[in-house]
Amino acid sequence: MRFLFKTSYAQELGLFRDNVQRNWYVALFAALLVLPRVVPDYVGDISLVFIYGLCGLSLMVLAGYTGLISLGHAAFLGIGAYAHVFFAHDLQLPWIVSVALACVITAAAGVLVGLPALRMTGVYLTIATLAFALIIQEIFSRWDRVTGGLKGKPVDKPVLFGFSFASELAFYFLCLAVLIGALWLTANLLRAPTGRAWVAIRDSEIAAQSMGVNVAVYKTMAFAYSAALMGVAGALFAHKISFLAPDIFSVLLSIQLLLMVVVGGLGSLHGALYGAVFVAILPVLISQARDAVPAWHGLDRFVKQPGLEPGLFGLILVLFILFEPLGIYGRWMKVKLYFAMFPLYKRATFKRQKAYMRSERLR
Amino acid sequence: MDTILQLLLNGLAVGCIYGLVALGFVLIYKATELVNFAQGDLLMLGAFTCYMFVVWYGLGYWAAFALAIAIVALFGAALDATVLRRVIGQPQFAVVMLTIGLGAIFRSFASITWGSEIYTLPTPFSARATRLGGVTVSHEYVSIIVGTVVLCAALYAFFTYTRVGVAMQAASQNQLAAYYMGIPVKRMFSLIWAISAGVAAIAGVLLAPVSLIDINLGFIGLKAFAAAVLGGFGSIPGALVGGLTIGLIELFAGAYLPHGVKDVAAYVVLLVVLAVRPQGIFGAVGRKKV
């Protein structure tokens, strides 16, 4: 077991716990730089993982840190994507300006949803975001002039400062850079008073309020920031899929995004990224596993049914909620602790307290 | 005038379905504070089960109807006993995700078992109508309205006059006190899940002749949410009134407002209501006690 010596208060303000941790991250970064050379065939898929990572980050801020569950994040992704394509193609604005504008518009949409959401709690908020997403999806399919309606809208490759990111490799690095930037900004917020206020709202709104947190303002900020991240993700996503159609941004995508943060582990930035990797890899794994199933009593035909995949996603979600509510990140922490404490690991360390029905209603 | 009457009738029928699904949400929410996002998918299972008995096994409509209710209700109780009981008291988030996951599993199950085509359920009311003045009264719609009224009366009587019904109300209001009074709270909750699933199945079978059956039938649950929220989520009459309101708004919006408004009318109303009265129309102001 390694002990950490703390010698100054400033030490705890750093992004990394200690030099060892920082070196690991540097190593990871180096690995990501050479990764395209190692697996050239998967560069496009990995870019998608980065984009999902951005989405995960966005939802993690809102759901994992502020405790506001949104079932409408696909709508923000869509708004970001359509807005970016509209500015960059139809209005021919420079890429950076277009992304920034898309960001502002999604943030504004976030505030729009956030404002009525302030007075709602728990499930009402979730349902309100769901309703919002369904309305937005309908707008996508009806507002032909901007969105191309049901016919869809093709998207060109990004061009930045005259440099084209048309190749998979260039796009890979663009996504990586944006993701790292977003991670840095988010980590900054989380170690500053704003992040603490968000966590406070998540754990006890009433105490946060008595400590001077303006709950309305911070909830709106969380919505706006989360939506803005989603806007950037949407712009990249548009380039990635290179064709926008309204039914991409459905409730199912919102659910998949939520699945990402739950499976990754709520309340940690690591979790958002683990979840992104998981959600991106799972379909690949499923399709490979399908091919490996033997033709025993028609079992192979059974597993090749198209309807099976969403069910598998659902099953994974259910199993995680029941058996590992802390997600992959939580499991990773347990494994780490197991080896750190070996042979003295106690299962009870992570045992949840027995919970009885906790009423959120006043009686 | 006739058009309006016609719309009123159809709107009420559609609204009844929303109301019934919303009723299922509310029953479970009142008892366990869980919000069941899979309620719509239970409805879909009910419709498919009935279809299977009628078309595959050649059972009569009424027998198939009864069997479908019984099977889905049992399934609801089993679901509570095996899965949902574990998440009581956990954060809202876990519950929402869990039921969403369950819904996905149900849809997958339906698509594997019954296929992903679209089916019609033949019923004694199919394609029959009576003309009353200028209004075409389709028997399918009448069956929905009558079914809803009968079901609500039965539920009302059950919760007010039977021992079990009163015990259930007690368990919903104060879990611990009910437990101390010797009410088997866990069994009550399973029973509430059974009733709620049964109501969903009834709604599914009533809806089937009007709307055709496919695995996405459950998405009607999203609109029923609007109904439940409109009614305050904790109120059973509220859920029904909410359902009827949504049904009427939808049909009238479809007739008099531009194309596309019909599909989102329910959600717009929902957002407006939540923005103005966050606790719904019939809901009580709730706040955590400190």
Added chain:
Amino acid sequence: MTLLEADNLAINFGGITALAGVSFEVRAGEVLTIIGPNGAGKTTIFNLVSRIYDPTRGRLSFCGEDITRVPPHEIARRGIARTFQNIELFEHATVLQNLLLGRHAHKRSRFVEELLFLPRVRALELEHRGAVEKVIDFLDLQPYRDSLIVNLPYGVRKVVEMARALCTQPKLLLLDEPSSGLSVEETEEMAFWIQDIRTLLGITVLMVEHDMSLVSAVSDRVVALNYGLVIAAGTPRDVQAHPDVVKAYLGG
């Protein structure tokens, strides 16, 4: 000097009258305790002072300023901090993070600065940390600094909650049943801390308490409440002996 003054406060919930016109004042530098049987309206007074509830009638003033309509998050900035009867800590955060949130009322950094974590934010964070460490030293919380609240025993959580309230550097501290759920030893310790808070930090304390030994040990004055009305006020000894108070507790 009067710090907090409640004038004819009343509140109804639906048809139930929780407070029916309560007046009292808290003088600077004293420890005032509100006692009363369950349901007398003690915690309701706290919720009114911290502006979680709106009074139906009456007026609240703090430092000579009317705070009856001030939004709840402004209360901490004016110098009132509180604890809760059933502990409302941020359970999935460390003790340190909880205490740092207590500094929120003194936040001076802007959103964009925080987004980029500019040197100014860093300096401000260090300043907050310094203030928090003083409270940690004062209440002997050093061993728990990095523990998550969920892993702490109840008694420690009680102290952490008090520490969080102290981090706001309040003029008036509201303690809602500081001894509930504590052992006899922990209650004695709590009594010393309340005295220290008053004498060493110069903070005025208004508390709700049931434990009479703690009440008599620390309070300068006591207000007794029953059915939403003040039935007695004065020194702990006088109030305890007051016939109406005896009647309220023992019935008859």
